[in-house]
Amino acid sequence: MTMNPSRRDFMRFTLGGAGTLVLPGGGLLQAATPQDEPHFFLMIVLNGGADNSYMFDARPLSMTQAGKIQNYLGREPSPWMGRNGVGARATSLIKPLIPFWDRFSILNGVYMTPSFDGHLQNMNFLFTGNAFGGDSFIPHLNMPETGHEPQSLDGIMSSDPLVVTINNHSGVVPLQPRSVAGLSTALQRIQPLRSGDDLTEFIRGRLSANSVGPGRLSAAAALMRSGLDRAPQVHHQLAQLNPPAPNLSPEQQTVALITQCFRLSISRSAIYAPSEFFDVHATEQARTQPKLFTSAMIKIATLLRGLADTPFDDRRSMFDVTTVMVASEFGRTLRAPDAPVDATGTNHNQFSNSILLGGKGIRAGLVIGASDLDEETDEASSAHVQLDPLLEKSMGRPFDFATLTPRTDLPEHFDIKDYLTIGSVVNTIYALFGVPKEHYRVLRRELPVAPVLRGLIV
Amino acid sequence: MSASQAQNSQFKGWAAISRELSTRLAPPGISLNLYQFVPADDLDDLLGTWYRFADEHTFQNGSPNSVSMVIWRVALSGFAKSVAGSCQAPRLEFSQQFMDTLRALCRWPAAEAKSDDVLMDFWFSVMGYNAPEAEYTAWRNFFLTTYANRSAAETIDAMTLAITMNPYFLLHR
Numbered sequence: 191m192t193m194n195p196s197r198r199d200f201m202r203f204t205l206g207g208a209g210t211l212v213l214p215g216g217g218l219l220q221a222a223t224p225q226d227e228p229h230f231f232l233m234i235v236l237n238g239g240a241d242n243s244y245m246f247d248a249r250p251l252s253m254t255q256a257g258k259i260q261n262y263l264g265r266e267p268s269p270w271m272g273r274n275g276v277g278a279r280a281t282s283l284i285k286p287l288i289p290f291w292d293r294f295s296i297l298n299g300v301y302m303t304p305s306f307d308g309h310l311q312n313m314n315f316l317f318t319g320n321a322f323g324g325d326s327f328i329p330h331l332n333m334p335e336t337g338h339e340p341q342s343l344d345g346i347m348s349s350d351p352l353v354v355t356i357n358n359h360s361g362v363v364p365l366q367p368r369s370v371a372g373l374s375t376a377l378q379r380i381q382p383l384r385s386g387d388d389l390t391e392f393i394r395g396r397l398s399a400n401s402v403g404p405g406r407l408s409a410a411a412a413l414m415r416s417g418l419d420r421a422p423q424v425h426h427q428l429a430q431l432n433p434p435a436p437n438l439s440p441e442q443q444t445v446a447l448i449t450q451c452f453r454l455s456i457s458r459s460a461i462y463a464p465s466e467f468f469d470v471h472a473t474e475q476a477r478t479q480p481k482l483f484t485s486a487m488i489k490i491a492t493l494l495r496g497l498a499d500t501p502f503d504d505r506r507s508m509f510d511v512t513t514v515m516v517a518s519e520f521g522r523t524l525r526a527p528d529a530p531v532d533a534t535g536t537n538h539n540q541f542s543n544s545i546l547l548g549g550k551g552i553r554a555g556l557v558i559g560a561s562d563l564d565e566e567t568d569e570a571s572s573a574h575v576q577l578d579p580l581l582e583k584s585m586g587r588p589f590d591f592a593t594l595t596p597r598t599d600l601p602e603h604f605d606i607k608d609y610l611t612i613g614s615v616v617n618t619i620y621a622l623f624g625v626p627k628e629h630y631r632v633l634r635r636e637l638p639v640a641p642v643l644r645g646l647i648v
Numbered sequence: 649m650s651a652s653q654a655q656n657s658q659f660k661g662w663a664a665i666s667r668e669l670s671t672r673l674a675p676p677g678i679s680l681n682l683y684q685f686v687p688a689d690d691l692d693d694l695l696g697t698w699y700r701f702a703d704e705h706t707f708q709n710g711s712p713n714s715v716s717m718v719i720w721r722v723a724l725s726g727f728a729k730s731v732a733g734s735c736q737a738p739r740l741e742f743s744q745q746f747m748d749t750l751r752a753l754c755r756w757p758a759a760e761a762k763s764d765d766v767l768m769d770f771w772f773s774v775m776g777y778n779a780p781e782a783e784y785t786a787w788r789n790f791f792l793t794t795y796a797n798r799s800a801a802e803t804i805d806a807m808t809l810a811i812t813m814n815p816y817f818l819l820h821r
Contacts (some may be wrong), residue, residue, distance in 0.1 A: 342714060351708055357655050360711040364694060372688015373719075380722055388794045393813045396786060400815050409656035410712055411815040417717035424714040474701045 192532070194504030208381045226510045228502065229338065229550055229623060230452045231331050231345075231459040234490055235352060236518040238469035239309065241536060242544035244272060244483045244521075247561055247584075248279040255346065256566040259524040260531045263480045272296070274645075276595055279564075283483040286491035293494065293509065294516075294548025295556035295646060299586030299596065302520050302540040309469070312519035312540055313354045316612060319631040323355025326408045327629075328362055329617050332458035337626040342424045345453055345459035348444045352463055360413050362461070365451075367443035371433035382425035383418070394418055427456045441489045445496030449508050464489045468518065471526075476535040490516060509549050513622060515615075516546035523582040524563065541577065541585040545615055551622040553648050559610040560587045560596035573598035573608075586610055594645045606633050612641030622647060657712025657819040661696030662686060662723070665818070669727075672773055675743045682740075685726035691719050710820075720818065721809075728808035732801045749773050753807075756800040762792055774808060779816035787811065 200249045243259065248267035253259045265278035276299055287294075303315045311321035318324040329344035344361035351364060383390050394415060401412035431450050434443035444462055451457040466486045470476040497509035522536040529535075542561040548554055560583040562570060570578075574585045588597040589610040596616050601608055613631035620630055621642045630639040660668075666682040674680050686692045696710035709716070730739040735754035738747060749769040755761040771784050787810055795803045811817060 302736060360656075360713045363713050363715045364709055365715065366690070369690045369694070373691060376687030376722060377718070380725070383721060389810060391791050392794070392810055396783065396810075396814055399786070406655065406657040407815060407819055407821055410658070410819050413712035414717060414815055414818075417712050417714040418721075420714035421717045421721065425718045428715070428718065445818055559684065 214343075221412060228452070228506075230448075230457075230508075230512040231328070231619070231623070232448065232493070232512050232514045232549075233328070233459065233461045234493065234514070234516045235461065235463040236466070236468055236486060237463050237518070238467040238518070239312075239520045239522055239538050240468040240483075240486075240518040241479060241522040242518075242542065242561075243524075243584075244281055244479050245284050245487075245544060246280050246546075247294045247521075247542070247544050247564075248281045249524075249564060250279070250566075251398075253564075253566045254531055257531050257565055258563070260476060260534050260536065262477045265427050265480050270296070270557065273555040273560060274557065274594065276557040276560070278557045278560065281483075283487055286487045287494070290491070290494045290498070290548070292555050294514065294546045294554050295552060295558060296549065297545040297558045297610065297615060298542070299559040299561040299584075299589070299610055300543040300545055300615060301586045301606070301611045302543050303322070307520065307538040309519055309538070310353060310355065312538070313352060314356075316517060316519050317354055317356055319613060319616065323357065325358045326356045326362070327619065327625075327631075328459050328461070329358050330620065330625045331494040331623045332361070333625065335626045338458075338624070341455050341458040342420055342427055343451075343457040345461060346448065346457045347461045348447055349440075349461075349463045349465070352461075362459070363457075365447070367434045367440070367447045369448060370431050374429050374431040374433065377425055378432075382642070385422060390418075390441035396507070415544070424456070430454055431456075435627065439489075439492060441492035442496055443644060445463045445500060445508070449496075449500050449502075452508070452512070453502065462493065468522075469503075470522070471535040471537060473529070473533050473535050494548075512549045513551055514549040514617065515619070517615075518543060521584070524584060525582065527580055527582060529542050537582070539583040541574075541583050543612070545612075545619075547615070547646065551648050553639060553646050556594070557645065558594045558643065558646060559589055561585060562587050569600065571606040573601040577604055591641045591643070594643060607637065611640050614643055617641070618643040618646055653763045656711060657815075657821060658707055659696035659712060659716065659720075659818055660798040660820055661698070661707070661710065662692035663697070665695075665812075667775065669774070672776055673740070673742050673746045675741070678741050678743075680740050680742075685730075687719060687722050694719055695730075716758060721813065724809055724812040727812065728805045732803075732805035735800060735804070745811050746773050752802070753804055754800050757795075757797050759799070762796075764788070767791075770807065771811065774811045775814070775817055778821070779814060783814060783816060787814075 229519040242361050249259050251266050254261040263281055265282055267281045270278045270280040302312050303321050306321045314323045315321050317326040332340050332344045334340050343363050346363055346365040349368055397411050397415035401408050401415055403505045434446035448460040464486045466482045497512055498507050500508045502508050502511045523539050525531050563584045570581055586609045588599055588601055588608040590597050613633055617630045617640050670679045694709050695716055697708055735738050752766045753761050753770050767788050791807055
């Protein structure tokens with residue numbers, strides 16, 4: 191049976207959104223110019239390396255019976271057919287996301303770092319395109335060169351922080367719902383700094399004087415100066431925040447907070463990491479995956495439901511004006527070496543990740559890409575065997591960028607140009623937001639930029 | 649150390665700033681109650697902290713941004729007002745040595761409050777020895793001119809805020 195939302199699900203979804211003019215397919219989105227259009231970004235991070243075989247890149251039970259892959263859910267996955275005719279398999283754990291099937295597309299077989307399988311290196315790669323860290327793509331979405339008026343902050347992190355090495359996140363501010371009440375109340379009681387008053391200008395002058403030249407203190411003084419310049423506006427904006435009701439779930443509180451931050455032009459983006467940690471090397475940890483995913487999928491669905499049900503203005507829901515990405519730093523191996531599939535943990539797999547993209551500007555309902563070793567008889571390419579001789583990992587299949595479909599050939603040698611990479615995913619988001627091309631990620635240092643997935647953009 | 653921390657200095661964080669001010673301004677062994685100036689619970693975490701469950705090995709939120717600058721300014725304004733309001737009776741548990749320094753300055757705008765000895769005593773009491781002399785000179789010249797005829801309360805409030813918002817005071821070097 192193909193897993194698609196029931197008519198009741200669909201009707202409930204569309205009727206529920208009717209009051210806020212939810213229009214699947216994005217006709218409304220096509221009508222406006224980039225300069226006019228509000229556009230925000232929500233990134234949901236599954237921390238620790240989530241096993242995509244428990245979501246939208248599942249394997250048949252026959253593979254488990256053949257000793258190829260662990261499956262602690264123990265249920266046959268259902269086919270999931272994209273509107274583009276590309277299929278995948280989905281487990282029952284993704285059921286909470288079904289009401290949003292026409293709001294997002296699934297990207298499977300996404301290749302992460304070329305050479306590293308550590309958490310930090312791949313989280314760095316996800317955010318910056320460099321395993322050792324660098325400039326994150328999130329602030330780029332808020333650059334004036336995009337044609338949008340920059341928001342006061344590049345982003346807010348509304349959950350506990352991720353461990354990641356980033357140079358340019360000084361404008362991505364940790365702001366959790368529990369802090370908002372005290373912050374807004376305090377800021378309502380005190381006047382913002384007055385630009386032009388003697389003391390403010392003196393403090394600004396010392397920051398300017400100390401931000402000249404190289405060195406870490408100079409760089410920080412420059413950030414302080416920039417922060418001080420924006421402080422009156424940010425003060426005014428933060429003072430308007432209403433604390434989310436404490437009886438709401440953390441995800442509902444997050445939606446309430448990011449909605450205000452987007453509406454008040456406080457922030458362009460938000461990052462949220464559910465508390466589940468998916469790093470399951472030990473057998474006992476791996477056995478908890480059905481529970482981990484059940485919990486995380488409910489949280490993601492709560493966030494999406496909140497976006498869909500919350501009006502941005504009298505025409506659009508928050509979901510209509512927000513591009514949403516759900517990603518982990520990498521996927522996981524099929525099993526651990528030399529362990530039976532009913533008593534094994536799993537290790538890191540940077541060769542095949544799954545990403546969900548949805549919301550504003552994204553052509554939804556597609557399945558893009560695929561991973562290999564998805565049947566017990568499936569043959570690995572020589573390219574795969576060279577990178578993973580024991581075939582512990584699934585790997586993205588070669589990818590046709592013109593049709594956004596997986597290829598069926600089995601390459602002799604690995605060439606990153608043949609594969610769907612995280613670089614293409616980020617460049618597609620860049621294209622959506624109008625980020626200048628000089629920021630686009632390259633496939634590798636000496637190679638061209640990763641292709642934008644044009645067919646994924648409305 | 650992460651690359652991000654290599655790129656720019658980090659704020660010391662509220663806990664470290666509180667400890668430094670207590671060491672300089674309070675009697676030995678006494679901690680000033682400075683947490684009262686943080687606008688709300690948890691907001692000190694946004695000024696730089698080691699305190700994160702399961703992540704004690706990395707310093708978080710130390711990179712300056714507009715939100716942290718708003719919070720620093722609100723918190724340090726509260727502290728500055730307490731210092732300025734302590735000329736008659738101390739509002740915090742200051743040491744006798746600091747009260748002597750402060751009371752000399754409380755005679756502002758009288759000439760004796762504007763001597764280099766008085767100003768330098770106050771500067772070093774609050775700033776410590778973190779900043780180069782040029783910072784002291786700029787601070788002194790600003791207050792001797794712009795605040796020459798203003799009241800002691802307004803001047804000491806502004807002097808304290810100017811020192812504590814200085815990058816040499818707030819940042820790890």
